[in-house]
Amino acid sequence: MSLKLYYDALSQPSRALLIFLKTTNIPFTGCVVNIGKGEHLTEQYKNEVSPFQKVPVIIHGDFHLTESVGILRYLCREFSVPDHFYPKDSKLQARVDEYLEWQHNNIRAGCSMYFRNKWLMPKITGEPSNEKTLAKYKCLMVDSIDTFERCWLQSNAFIAGDKISAADIWAACELEQPRMAGYDPAEGRPILSRWLSNVRAELNPYYEEAHKFLNKIVQLESKVVNAKL
Amino acid sequence: MSLKLYYDALSQPSRALLIFLKTTNIPFTGCVVNIGKGEHLTEQYKNEVSPFQKVPVIIHGDFHLTESVGILRYLCREFSVPDHFYPKDSKLQARVDEYLEWQHNNIRAGCSMYFRNKWLMPKITGEPSNEKTLAKYKCLMVDSIDTFERCWLQSNAFIAGDKISAADIWAACELEQPRMAGYDPAEGRPILSRWLSNVRAELNPYYEEAHKFLNKIVQLESKVVNAKL
Numbered sequence A, B: 001m002s003l004k005l006y007y008d009a010l011s012q013p014s015r016a017l018l019i020f021l022k023t024t025n026i027p028f029t030g031c032v033v034n035i036g037k038g039e040h041l042t043e044q045y046k047n048e049v050s051p052f053q054k055v056p057v058i059i060h061g062d063f064h065l066t067e068s069v070g071i072l073r074y075l076c077r078e079f080s081v082p083d084h085f086y087p088k089d090s091k092l093q094a095r096v097d098e099y100l101e102w103q104h105n106n107i108r109a110g111c112s113m114y115f116r117n118k119w120l121m122p123k124i125t126g127e128p129s130n131e132k133t134l135a136k137y138k139c140l141m142v143d144s145i146d147t148f149e150r151c152w153l154q155s156n157a158f159i160a161g162d163k164i165s166a167a168d169i170w171a172a173c174e175l176e177q178p179r180m181a182g183y184d185p186a187e188g189r190p191i192l193s194r195w196l197s198n199v200r201a202e203l204n205p206y207y208e209e210a211h212k213f214l215n216k217i218v219q220l221e222s223k224v225v226n227a228k229l
Helices: A012-023 A043-048 A068-078 A090-105 A107-125 A131-152 A166-181 A190-203 A206-210 A212-228 B012-023 B043-048 B068-078 B090-105 B107-125 B131-152 B166-181 B190-203 B206-210 B212-228
Strands: A003-007 A029-032 A057-060 A063-066 B003-007 B029-032 B057-060 B063-066
Touching: A003 A012, A012 A068, A012 A107, A012 A166, A012 A206, A057 A068, A063 A068, A063 B090, A068 A090, A068 A166, A068 B090, A090 A107, A090 A166, A090 B063, A090 B068, A090 B090, A107 A131, A107 A166, A131 A166, A131 A190, A166 A190, A166 A212, A190 A206, A206 A212, B003 B012, B012 B068, B012 B107, B012 B166, B012 B206, B057 B068, B063 B068, B068 B090, B068 B166, B090 B107, B090 B166, B107 B131, B107 B166, B131 B166, B131 B190, B166 B190, B166 B212, B190 B206, B206 B212
Parallel strands: A003 A029, B003 B029
Antiparallel strands: A003 A057, A057 A063, B003 B057, B057 B063
């Protein structure tokens, strides 16, 4: 039964699924959806891929599924996946789930809204960011990253224990996003920095591959900032 | 092994878990945490219940778990629960998961932020709501409820098929919240209205019991509005 992944490398949960599928050797066909060009907003995408008109989406046989965390759980049931990514042990699995639910309105909301308002929207509209709105989102992002470091990274090498899990993949992909907008979550946070290095090392070469385009933008933006100084 | 639920009846995911535990006959002890009085913000709560200082939380034996959706999945593994609430069939379970992940930044974000800005914050600060902010949140809420009706309620009696699941419980509890702020999601939406009546009927008497305090506030607020007219 064929598995297709519709994704955009600039979408955090798209990258998380891409890395997860490659690391776990699940065979799939990748279908790039260029969000910047509005390819998810066509009637064809709505009718043939997803009524929600977002990425990522999988089509497994004729089963369409959206929402990366739900997709992850489905893939763990349908394919053979190393246990540590989504443990069968009830309490360990609960810890991974707890993180994946917590992140929506914390790390994900904070980092993505900051990225959106600082980097994406000015590119689309040509208007500068509203400074007050931006300050609010920066505060939300910094608070959530501080809480992440304090509550999730203190006692173990990885979020749910001494082995990497899906929670680490999803967290890392969100934390890479604001780097494009000039904010590096690892800066001044040695615990988070060490954890992120471990996550990258565990998931390479797929992690770097999935972040290739993002890292290119980070480099270009940093050149623009330096040229202005 | 004892199971404790820390909850506040004014919190949507608290009510969802309360209804789920009672409907499925899982034995537990309820521990009321009065959010309005800041009982979740004490050092004792932080150290003994949850470092995140939110509700709901469960303590099962000595295992502490936050995040209602993660708790729900854990309870379905640890206790005997009728299958339709969280189906073992992979595709049906994926559909319930898909809704539970989707709702965070749609129904939940929209309804709770509108409720917070229209009703809760003015009560706490004594200041009226900022009209511009409120209009933005109302728009987000209305959009998400419209999408909910269009994408989740068209083809079946319940969200994931012809039987009630956890997705319906979580959705209904979020949709009750803005009624306290004078907005009834069922008004002018016949499909949503019929679905909500079915959900209430399936889950009574526990649904009404969990919403008793909320319904009292709705009544009081409606008297205040009528007195002003």
